[in-house]
Amino acid sequence: MAPLPDLFKTWFAKRGWSLHPHQQAMLDRSTDSALLLIAPTGGGKTLAGFLPTLVDLADGKHQGLHTLYISPLKALAADIKRNLRTPVDEMRLPIRIEDRTGDTPASRKKRQRADPPHILLTTPESLALLTSYEDAARTFEGLKRVVVDEIHALSESKRGDQLMLALSRLQSICPGLKRVGLSATVEDPAAIASLLARHPDPCDILLADPGPDPDIAMLETPQAPPWAGGGAAYAIAAVMDQIRQHNTTLIFHNTRAQAEIFFHNLWLANDDALPIGIHHGSLDRQQRARVEGAMQRGELRAIVCTGSLDLGIDWGDVDLVIQVGAPKNVKRLVQRIGRANHRYNAPSKALLVPANRFEVVECLAALQAAFAHDLDGDSRGPGPRDVLCQHILIRACAGPFDASELYTEVITTGAYAKLSREDFDACLNFCATGGYALRAYDQWQRLLQRPDGQWQLRDPRASQLIRMNIGTIQDSDTLKVRMKRARGGKPLGEVEEGFAASLSPGDTFLIGGQIVRFEGLRDMTVEVSRHKGRKPKVAVFSGTKFATSTQLSQRILAMFAQDDWPELPDHTRNWLHLQRQMSELPRANSLLIESFPHDGREHACIYGFAGRNAQQTLGLLLTKRMEELGLAPLGFVATDYATLIWGLEPLISAGPLFDIKALRDGLDTWLMGNAVMKRTFRASASIAGLIQRNTPRSRKSGRQATMSSDIIYDTLAKYDPDHLLLDITRQEAMRGLVDFGRIEEMIARVGPRINLQRLPRVTPLAAPLFLEVGRTPVAGAAQERLLAEETERLMQAAGLAN
Structure with a gap:
């Protein structure tokens, strides 16, 4: 065992602490080239990583940068800095600790390059920027350790790919660099370890005692959840009761829109005037900071939030987590549960609040998976080439490079370990010329090869533009929201450009928990005034809808195979039994399709359980096939578990619809001219450096960037269909927005076993999808009553009663 110095022993003793076994193990194994620590929330893994x-x-002998800490969140880096200062100050250690994020002043950033602190806390984007400077080798000289916190979160996105490419660069500068990964929630530790390590070097995994299982259950409410919707307004009173009974409650939502609406309804029910805050990524940074500060000081009884608080910030007195809406992903649920009772060997307490009747089933499946420690996660596949293109441009900013040396460096990154030299050279050629159809334009002539074979920037001034556009996070097109004042009032946050364009003066919406009235647009800013109305006409965000994970869908299908469901409340059990009487429940080894008439139209409901994106894509492809077969489809709607199509002709035979080759051909044809493809192209083109949102003079609006990318896309599609970026775009669209892989998995799983049920009327399981069709923002009691009557009529038609 590596001995703990007396100074540290004394400090631990004064606090009444002793080293946890995994903290001692991290000290013992500090010379390992790569080590992944998986420890429960509150288990002191951050201290273990830094010890x-x-x-x-x-001893004060080290000069310059010693340890680099990488966090997915700026707020988490700031929180770790505060926590690290405690042992450093109390033991009077001669250690400088600083953070470097987008919020750090430019003067301090410049000084950090010349005189770095001993410990630098940063984010993947800021690290990539640091490696782009000519003095990067001097800045990182002497670097010994890199600590990647919440590595599971980074492993799921292109931010993680960019980070690992940056680490491959650092490893070349500092060959003895040690890598440490920290995580509390990992479904596949070996996959994360291979991501962290320098390929093909090994990475050992250190598993801490997981501690007690969490105390989780569904919130019991006197009223049953509605048949459709995502607001969970029925549970407001029950949630308020839980807030009163606990010190601090975190109330998680899957989208920002739902968080805003729930927060508004919570305030209307807050008769005790308890201090409650709201936190999400579209709020003004100062407002988020005020909420975070109030939480740390223990001044709030509850905070309504989204994924902005998923990760490991230590909120101290949080003793309850409430998840509103089905978590869609077991790993996300476990991560959020861990925010409560942030202490070692103290069980976290959490309650799930299903937003609608089907989510009761999904929540039960998620609970069972959490109890079984069965986490979910999909393989991400090979490293994305648009990120690699950006990395090549970043490397060129730092000075001339040899292509073979850079290729050798890149393939030490796990996600790029199987990258062929041909694919690397294609990315390099794109960075140099823009590709065949664009090589005549000077703006894309960015690299040149010198007589000695090395590559460099054609114009050194291009480095400024490249640095200004570093990063893989694709902001939605947003506009700032401010109170209307003569010189610009208080900033409130941001709304999507498309949403702003739909507003007329006098419209009201929610932001930051308050109702505001739209006054007009000025200088690309949404100007608003306070509004005293008790109900806004429209919600503020469309929000990102998570797709239910494949593993969670499989659990639901397995649950449907049971004879009964004693764990479910009676209203949901009766619903499923009635479905079984009228039709049948979907099964894992076959595809259930229900065909029935309703309201003068023919309907087909396909229970694919493939996730929202895939079911949406399935609707597009099947309606196209139905059109070709003369079935006259009129439209469709999709949820995570089903696609409902309506039209003029009944579906009598389903086999011809699910020819995988015909579906793929239809997808390729549809994609090439569709906005989904253009949106995906725009994102990849921005990451790869073809389109710059930020320039020294201004930032392009979303509309300007869209026009630029659409023109380039149309040009390439016509004159250079095999262009690298079009190939990248096809792969990204198939994997992400349309999720065609899940459709292929579904068809492979069910094979020829397609069970078409021709029925006389709408079924209990299909009925809620009709409410998805007509669910639009409504205002006024009359329209609400009409909607309620339509809901009742539908449910009676399906043999259901509330």
Whole structure:
């Protein structure tokens, strides 16, 4: 065992602490080239990650940067900085700790490059920027350790790919660099370890005692959930009761729109005037900081939030987590549960609030998976080439490079380990010329090869533009929202450009928990005034809808195979039994399709359980096939578990619809001229450096960037259909927005076993999808009553009663 210095022993003793076994193990194994620590929330994994650094720096001999800490969130980096200062200050260690994020002043950033602190806390984007400077080798000289916190979150996105490419660069500068990964929630530790390590070097996994299982259940409410919708307004009173009974409650939502609406309804029911805040990524940064500060000081009884608080910020006195809406992903649920009772060996307490009747089933499946420690996650596939293109441009900013050396460096990154030299050269050629159809334009002539074979920027001034556009996060097109004042009032946050374009003066919407009235647009800013109305006409965000994970869908299908469901409330059990009497429940090894007439139209409901994106794509492809077969489809709607199509002709035979080759051909044809493809192209083109949103003079609006990317897309599709970026776009669209892989998995799973049920009327399981069709924002009691009457009529038609 590596001994703990006396100074540290004394400090631990004064606090009444002793080293946890995994903290001692991290100290013992500080010389490992790569080590992944998986420890429960509250288990002191951050201290475990930093303990070897603090011990190594205690003698004051090291000069310059020693340890780099990477966090997915700026707020988490700031939180870790505060926490690290405690042992450093109390033991009077000669250690400088600083953070570097988008919020750091430019003067401090410049000084950090020349005189870096011993410990630098940063984000993937800021690290990539640091590696782009000519003095990067001097800045990182002497770097010994990199600590990647919440590595599971980074592993799921292109931010993680960019980070690991940056680490491959650092490893070339500092060959002895040690890598440490920290996580509390990992479904496949070996996959994360291979991501962290320098390929093909090994990475050992250190598993801490997981501690007690969480205390989780569904919230019991006197009123049954509605048949459709995502607001969970029925549970407001029950949630308020839980807030009163606990010190601090985090109330998680899957979308920002739902968080805003729930927060508004919560305030209307807050008769005790309890202090409650709201936190999500579209709020003004200062407002988010005020909420975070109030939480840390224990001034709030509850905070309504989204994924902005998923990760490991230590909120202290949180003793309850409430998840509103089905979590869609077991790993996300476990991560959020861990925010409560942020202490070692203390069980976290959480309640799930299904937003509608089907989510009761999904929540039960998620609970069972959490109890079984069965986490979910999909393989991400090979490293994305648009990120690689950006990395090549970043490397060129730092000075001339040899292509073979850079290729050798890149394939030490796990996600790019199987990258062929041909694919690497294609990315390099794109960075140099823009590709065949664009090589005549100077703006895309960015690299040149020198007589000695090395590559460099054609114009050194291009480095400024490249640095201004570093990053893989694709902001939605947003406009700032401010109170209307002569010189610009208080900033409130941001709304999507498309949403702003739909507003007329006098319209009201929610932002930051308050109702505001739209006054007009000025200088690309949405100007608003306070509004005293108790109900806004429209919600503020469309929000990102998570797709239910494949593993969770499989659990639901397995549950449907049971004879009964004693764990479910009576209203949901009766619903499923009635479905079984009228038709049948979907099964894992076959595809259930129900065909029935309703309201003078023919309907087909396909229960694919493939996730929202895939079911949406399935609707597009099947309606196209139905059109070709003369079935006259009129439209469709999709949820995570089913696609409902309506039209003029009944579906009598389903086999011809599910020819995988015909579906793929239909997808390729549809994609090439569709807005989904253009949106995906725009994102990849921005990451790869073909389109710059930020320039030294201004930032392009979303509309300007869309026009630029659409023109380039149409040009390439016509004159260079095999262009690298079009190939990248096809792969990204198939994997992401349309999720065609899940459709292929579904068809492979069911094979020829397609069960078409021709029925006389709408079924209990299909009925809620009709409410998805007509669910639009409504205002006024009359329209609400009409909607309620339509809901009742539908449910009676399906043999159901509330």
